[in-house]
Amino acid sequence: MIPSFWLSTLEPVTPRPPLPGDRSYDVAIAGGGYTGLWTAYYLSQLAPDLSIAVLEASYCGFGASGRNGGWASGLFPVSEAKLSGKYGSERARAMHAELADAVDEVGRVAAAEDIDCHYAKGGTISLARSPAQLRRARSAPGFLSAPEAKAICNATDVLGGVYSPDCAALHPARLVRGLASAVSQKGVDIYEGTRVLSLERGRVVTDHGTVTAGTVVRALEGYTAQLAGHRRALAPVYSLMIATEPLPAADWDRIGLARRETFTDERHMIIYGQRTADDRLAFGGRGAPYHFGSRIEPSYDQVPEVFESLRHTLTDMFGIRPEIAYRWGGPLGIPRDWMPSVGLEDGMAWAGGYVGDGVAAANLAGRTLADLITGTESVRTTLPWVGHRSRRWEPEPLRWLGINAALRATTLRDALEKHPAPAR
Template identity: 45%
Template sequence: ECETIRAWDVDPNRVEMLDQAATRARINVRDVLGGFVVHGQARVQPAKLVRGLAAAVERLGVPIYEQTTVTATAKGCVTTNRGTVRAETIIRATEGFTAGIPGEERTWLALNSAQIVTEPLSPELWRAIGWEGHELLGSAAHAYCYAQRTREGRITMGGRGVPYRYGSRTDVNGQTQQATIDQLHQILTTLLPQTAGCRIEHAWCGVLGVPRDWCTTVGLDPTTRIGWAGGYVGLGVSSSNLSGRTLADLILGQDTELTRLPWVNRKVRRWEPEPFRWLGVHSMYQLYHLADRREAAGLSHTSKLAALADAITGH
């Protein structure tokens, strides 16, 4: 994984391998053998980012209408539960909620992503864990997870939990299934057994938009003037910025470096109907969990079960 990131990074020297002692000195993860760190990174609070962007565009005179459900889209108009909106150009940027729009049920799959957050940890517990650099912690497992130490001295742990609801159904107001909370809590205490007695104070979830080939797209139909951007598969904080700039060029009819990128107007086949979607996604994650257990037990190479999971879903 480290070499893969180095191959993609503009400056491969930003990626540094860590031995067991150096990794444990940063974060005292149970049974850690080594790791790597990517320097020059930053973290953002995505909710604050979205609110800030909304405030910025409203200052420019752009109205934002919320609490409005789209029931149909067609050339030049969007039908909602509160009336019809007419516009020359329409952009569908609904990400994981796309499957709820009539006609788009199989365009992008709604994949669940959830987080839990602990109570504030004591200074003694932080001394046992380390994590003084507030690094963003990620696991390279097939069923990966991610965590961070917050400013308030809590730990947030995120992952897929129960990955998919039948029929691409979405959560209600971010409510999280208990099975997901339990699974993330188990991951947290496995990686950091020092937290075994810590209380989980909150949990929330949302959905990611997942195309059939797990690759993001952006485009604009010149005939209908209906455009789209998304299928970010969890990387939307950075990708959505590039999508927005690309859509601006497409809407204005400009031929630019952005509009010539290979993800523009790329056609992706639709997801299979149910129950095949549900079976495929849940089979994939079951195989990933099995592969992780086999590798944790001492398998010296990547389990073939993980490759089978990738083949099933095109991951």
């Protein structure tokens, strides 16, 4: 695996020792990314007497937590309108309000634990750069005119935009590594280099021994499909990123993003970017293929044509031809209905399926799991995603055919909106 730009800027990671054989804990957490670590963090606060173990196959931050786009956002993959239709408007509003609060909570904890993760709450802007994109943007809260949008992010062909204050740019690897240290200091045992093989009620089987526990937590996100019996739970779909060399001040004077606002546009194929603390553009997007059988391999992190497409998109958006210093990627977890979930049933807890919007959502999930495990009543435990069960993905080859067909169709829709067919 080629490390992300974020991990490349840190000291080389020395994994903690693996599980030293069979052990017993009150809570065993499978996965040392944001979800697992936030769960351990808040559990250690709510119930300091609980014995807690975090089990991680590689090292904390190896997965999406150490390589994502660095957006701590209030975004949720299911719209408030759809949530309202199924769960009622009050619970839908509460879901989005709690996610917005989670953006601030990430910054608060980072400050309290002295984690220098380059947190900057500048909000996020989605640009409308075609007539079709503009039509979608006009119906969204926070719509901006073209001059208002360009004052934030002076990209090419801007016709309008949508702004939300509920987003912070940050350095994701600094956050996850700092969070792991904070959790360890609170008495939580973290075992790295320990691959979880199966989860059962009351125990976690690993390649270094078995952990028995009153509560078992699944927090594996994009790697869930590698777990026995979970091949069809979450589809591991790849998202790839690039980071430029630092841009000169003259380019930033023209581009903007003065408060390190994160940015995207209204196309269907998701793209996402931020201005880093050292003045690079870190930019990513979907488009890499899904691999048959939900396979995950290090070689899948590198897709030259996707990297070139991302570089071309930056040139198209900002009129620059940047030198690309880093290229990386990896899988994220997508549920069949795109609805993340959190839950606890009969001692088996889980959280995930964030569809790429997991930096702040994982914080909220960790707090929610801590409430559920300790029996603490809160607004969080009544949110729509609590107890939700997505139906499983189709068996192969239907899964491979369907996901990759959807990726191609999305690319085609964007091409048609950018270059519409001439009227007859």
